Amino acid sequence: MPIPPNVLASDPADLELSPDAMRAMGEAVVHRAVAHLASLPEQPSRGDVDAAALCRTMREPAPEEGAPLDGLLDRLFDEWIPRSFTTTSPGYLAYIPGGGVYPAALADFIADTTNRYTGIWQAAPALVQLEANALEWLRDWMGFPATARGLFTTGGSMAMFNAIAAARERHLGPEIRRGTIYVSTQGHHCIAKAARLAGIAHDRVRSIPVDAAYRMQVDALAASIAADRAAGLEPFLVVSSAGTTNTGAVDPLDAIADLAAHEGMWHHVDGAYGAFFHAVPDLRPLLAGLPRADSLTLDPHKGMFLPYGTGALLVRDGEALRALHSSTAGYLPPNQDEFHDPAQYGPELSRGFPGLRVWLSLKLYGAARYRAAIAEKRALALWAADAVARIPGIVMDAAPQLSLFAFHMEGPGLGTLEAQNRATRDLMEQVTRRGKVMVTGAQVGERFLGRVCVLSFRTRRAEMETAVAHLREAAAAILAGARA
Numbered sequence: 001m002p003i004p005p006n007v008l009a010s011d012p013a014d015l016e017l018s019p020d021a022m023r024a025m026g027e028a029v030v031h032r033a034v035a036h037l038a039s040l041p042e043q044p045s046r047g048d049v050d051a052a053a054l055c056r057t058m059r060e061p062a063p064e065e066g067a068p069l070d071g072l073l074d075r076l077f078d079e080w081i082p083r084s085f086t087t088t089s090p091g092y093l094a095y096i097p098g099g100g101v102y103p104a105a106l107a108d109f110i111a112d113t114t115n116r117y118t119g120i121w122q123a124a125p126a127l128v129q130l131e132a133n134a135l136e137w138l139r140d141w142m143g144f145p146a147t148a149r150g151l152f153t154t155g156g157s158m159a160m161f162n163a164i165a166a167a168r169e170r171h172l173g174p175e176i177r178r179g180t181i182y183v184s185t186q187g188h189h190c191i192a193k194a195a196r197l198a199g200i201a202h203d204r205v206r207s208i209p210v211d212a213a214y215r216m217q218v219d220a221l222a223a224s225i226a227a228d229r230a231a232g233l234e235p236f237l238v239v240s241s242a243g244t245t246n247t248g249a250v251d252p253l254d255a256i257a258d259l260a261a262h263e264g265m266w267h268h269v270d271g272a273y274g275a276f277f278h279a280v281p282d283l284r285p286l287l288a289g290l291p292r293a294d295s296l297t298l299d300p301h302k303g304m305f306l307p308y309g310t311g312a313l314l315v316r317d318g319e320a321l322r323a324l325h326s327s328t329a330g331y332l333p334p335n336q337d338e339f340h341d342p343a344q345y346g347p348e349l350s351r352g353f354p355g356l357r358v359w360l361s362l363k364l365y366g367a368a369r370y371r372a373a374i375a376e377k378r379a380l381a382l383w384a385a386d387a388v389a390r391i392p393g394i395v396m397d398a399a400p401q402l403s404l405f406a407f408h409m410e411g412p413g414l415g416t417l418e419a420q421n422r423a424t425r426d427l428m429e430q431v432t433r434r435g436k437v438m439v440t441g442a443q444v445g446e447r448f449l450g451r452v453c454v455l456s457f458r459t460r461r462a463e464m465e466t467a468v469a470h471l472r473e474a475a476a477a478i479l480a481g482a483r484a
């Protein structure tokens with residue numbers, strides 16, 4: 001259906017659209033979006049992001065008059081969306097992928113058009129119950145007890161912020177200056193940001209060394225805690241990683257849980273990348289100890305393949321989360337205890353409806369398909385890591401613990417660390433430039449590591465074969481250049 005020419009009413013104060021206009025506009029958007037998704041395999045894995053000049057030309061004052069939707073969609077889909085990392089691409093193996101399942105977009109559309117108020121239970125009880133169900137499904141997958149409560153956030157970073165604030169509130173109360181936090185050198189940078197937001201300054205965040213597999217050294221952790229206690233400080237929180245972003249390392253969660261329990265400290269596990277592997281019973285041993293955490297970051301926009309905008313936090317003793325956030329106001333209904341109430345467990349009052357995209361995606365696919373897809377991503381990573389380890393010139397630094405592996409280049413003519421770092425950077429760039437897969441590296445200490453992370457639901461065996469072939473060809477070219 002074409003979009004009617006005059007979708008806007010002649011009365012300038014009337015913003016309502018006719019049913020026909022709404023249908024036509026919706027169909028136009030769905031048509032463009034689905035065509036875009038259908039063309040993903042042909043799109044370059046990284047669009048042309050050399051767009052500073054374009055961005056300068058895009059600056060404009062707020063338009064006085066409205067413009068037709070068609071023209072706006074043309075510019076979005078033809079000019080602006082392609083000039084980005086193609087994070088939806090089946091070949092997206094950079095950073096931590098996810099993909100963005102289509103049902104979540106439908107849920108967002110429903111949530112936005114019906115626009116119900118899910119901040120407090122009384123305003124939309126059945127809808128809030130759907131969100132509560134979705135949180136309980138995550139809780140069960142993670143092996144957390146019935147006392148646990150959760151919160152959907154906009155991402156893993158905001159989950160971390162709420163976790164640190166909850167731990168601080170429980171352990172330090174008003175005495176926050178003496179409190180100290182422990183995280184490995186490989187911990188995500190959002191931990192330091194979240195600590196600062198939660199009132200814990202930089203000089204109270206300790207960086208613990210890692211072993212050869214990039215996992216936190218528990219002895220060093222214990223020593224650091226003891227030193228701080230001796231100095232009169234108050235160690236209250238260990239943040240460990242269930243899959244680091246750099247190399248995919250899983251810290252010794254069980255040993256850290258033991259130490260935290262012995263020390264009377266809160267143990268938060270950052271599972272933004274890796275937690276959803278715990279949804280697959282066969283893979284649980286890889287994350288042994290995870291269910292013992294006091295709190296856990298999950299990122300459904302990674303491991304549940306949702307579009308960006310959904311993280312989650314689980315807190316073992318739900319009362320600790322509630323103690324941080326619960327409050328009342330004369331203009332609100334009184335708090336109730338029987339049902340989940342997002343505003344009592346999170347910092348927001350008015351909010352979107354993040355639970356619906358989680359709920360609808362899971363109801364539509366079912367948990368079995370999710371488990372199959374997650375398990376397949378790990379199997380693909382194991383297969384690819386094995387093949388990449390055999391490529392001449394490539395040395396494996398981190399075999400996949402979950403679905404991420406890291407490596408660097410060595411060889412004749414690449415005798416110095418500097419030359420190896422340059423060659424590894426070049427390897428990532430050459431592979432990405434070929435347009436079929438996108439890979440990124442990470443500076444880890446002195447070394448620049450290449451890495452491959454398999455976590456988009458769209459990534460299947462064919463893309464991994466391409467990735468291995470392109471790594472092999474690019475490595476050969478770089479070695480030939482280094483020898484010459």
Ligand SMILES: *Cc1c(COP(=O)(O)O)cnc(C)c1O
Binds near residue numbers: 154158270272273311
């Ligand atoms: C992605 C990630 C984060 C941050 O989560 P966002 O959703 O990007 O805010 C934190 N920790 C790890 C290990 C991650 O992979």
